[in-house]
Amino acid sequence: MDNTARIILHIDMNSYFASVEQQANPFLRGKPIGITGKNQERSVVATASIEAKALGVKTAMSTWEAKKVCPSIILWPGDPEKYSDIMHRFNAIYESFTPNVEPFSVDESFLDITEEAEDYFGATCMAQAIRSRLYEELGEHITASIGIAPNKLMAKLACETVKPNGLTVVRPHEILDLLDRSELEDLCGIGPRIKERLNALGIANFKQLREFPRENLEREFHSYGTWLHEAALGRVASAPLLFKEGLGVVTSQQEAKSYGHSYTLPQNTSDPRVLKRYLFGLADKVGWRMRRDGVVARRVTAFVRFGDPSTSLGTGFSSHGEQRTFQEPTADGMHLFQIAWKILEPISLVDVRLVGLSTSILSGDPTQPSLFKKERNMTSVLSALDELQHRYGSGIWKRGATLQTEFKSRSSGFHFDHEI
Amino acid sequence: MHEILNDPIDVTVAFTDNRVLPRAMRWNEREYKIDQVNLVHTAREGAKRIFYFSVSDAANYFKLKLDPEILEWRLVELYTDG
Numbered sequence: 001m002d003n004t005a006r007i008i009l010h011i012d013m014n015s016y017f018a019s020v021e022q023q024a025n026p027f028l029r030g031k032p033i034g035i036t037g038k039n040q041e042r043s044v045v046a047t048a049s050i051e052a053k054a055l056g057v058k059t060a061m062s063t064w065e066a067k068k069v070c071p072s073i074i075l076w077p078g079d080p081e082k083y084s085d086i087m088h089r090f091n092a093i094y095e096s097f098t099p100n101v102e103p104f105s106v107d108e109s110f111l112d113i114t115e116e117a118e119d120y121f122g123a124t125c126m127a128q129a130i131r132s133r134l135y136e137e138l139g140e141h142i143t144a145s146i147g148i149a150p151n152k153l154m155a156k157l158a159c160e161t162v163k164p165n166g167l168t169v170v171r172p173h174e175i176l177d178l179l180d181r182s183e184l185e186d187l188c189g190i191g192p193r194i195k196e197r198l199n200a201l202g203i204a205n206f207k208q209l210r211e212f213p214r215e216n217l218e219r220e221f222h223s224y225g226t227w228l229h230e231a232a233l234g235r236v237a238s239a240p241l242l243f244k245e246g247l248g249v250v251t252s253q254q255e256a257k258s259y260g261h262s263y264t265l266p267q268n269t270s271d272p273r274v275l276k277r278y279l280f281g282l283a284d285k286v287g288w289r290m291r292r293d294g295v296v297a298r299r300v301t302a303f304v305r306f307g308d309p310s311t312s313l314g315t316g317f318s319s320h321g322e323q324r325t326f327q328e329p330t331a332d333g334m335h336l337f338q339i340a341w342k343i344l345e346p347i348s349l350v351d352v353r354l355v356g357l358s359t360s361i362l363s364g365d366p367t368q369p370s371l372f373k374k375e376r377n378m379t380s381v382l383s384a385l386d387e388l389q390h391r392y393g394s395g396i397w398k399r400g401a402t403l404q405t406e407f408k409s410r411s412s413g414f415h416f417d418h419e420i
Numbered sequence: 421m422h423e424i425l426n427d428p429i430d431v432t433v434a435f436t437d438n439r440v441l442p443r444a445m446r447w448n449e450r451e452y453k454i455d456q457v458n459l460v461h462t463a464r465e466g467a468k469r470i471f472y473f474s475v476s477d478a479a480n481y482f483k484l485k486l487d488p489e490i491l492e493w494r495l496v497e498l499y500t501d502g
Contacts, residue, residue: 024459024474025474025499026481082472086461392464393464393466
């Protein structure tokens, strides 16, 4: 099928976590609220309500900064299980309209409605019908912005143009107009660094990007240059690295490039035993997600963050991170922990605020049995534990070594990790 | 004021259109009439599925927890305006 003949819907819930809380609690409605971790002093604003955003609060702001910008803000501890349940419900609503639903993040999904809608009039009616169902089944305060376009990239860009509660339709012949009304950074796939490099080439908008010789872009950005050129013409289906390529076809799964978790400790610590326990817990969480997705990694990155900016004249947190690449790929939390600890152990671990670990250089798990009996036994134990976790959720098992380590259930901040 | 609690409560419910709707609750020897059921969601506790009801009266927001296995209600969150 011609790519411009497709009809893609992008639905983005507005200020999702905050809207859910405002739906649940009427006394939070119309007020600036920020969803944080449980330990609010040491947390960030994971989502600001529409009212808080209007007063200058931004996502990922530290809570003390949010309080400074907006003294009236109500900081509210997030409830990941609630957001997960609502997410499953709105995706179920989408699936009642089309089987081609691709969740993109916790609050965003793409729907390929080419066959169901037939044309843009049908697509607009369907978008309104979805909105009515969201209203009826979730409540009037959980709202969504919707973009309709011939591919995912343009549908997402269209969705961003009117918030909250917008509905923007961009037909194939309107794509260049949409791009020319947008800033470079509005497009998913162009971040601040790429924008800076484009600006250095004298490119400040999509028209200039379109007119810039393609071969010069490719010289500067390699294959990404091809993508940028095509994106400026509205001809690519999706953003590189962010979506699985499929030229307009909604795919059911995205490929992760890395897996990671970090955790802000309840109190700063210099005790290596405490740090080891948290790192081990994080390694197990990462390992479980990798095994769930059938991948193994050949690189581990471990990092720590020190200090507290509120006592260091706002100079920000200092941090340290390093990576190790190895030959034998693994998804075992124990191995991941051992590698990560080898990275962190030599560092002076004084006044540590946050600890984290991530894996990369991923490949499919070949499921080749190890030559060593001990490792084969561990593999079968892990697969039994994974099955338990699938069935009963996280927290169903714990290593003895991490028994004294509690990951507070509502302190995940950005990390929507309740399902791990 | 926002309080996290875990207090057993008595709840009067209506069964309407295949839904369970809390109508009133008794907590701390006081009766509260529930004006609005704002949101219902579920969460897993091991093998169990637990139901949470976010409800309110004119001055308070309550989060009620229903364990359907033992039919027990608890008040787990309270927010009073002002």
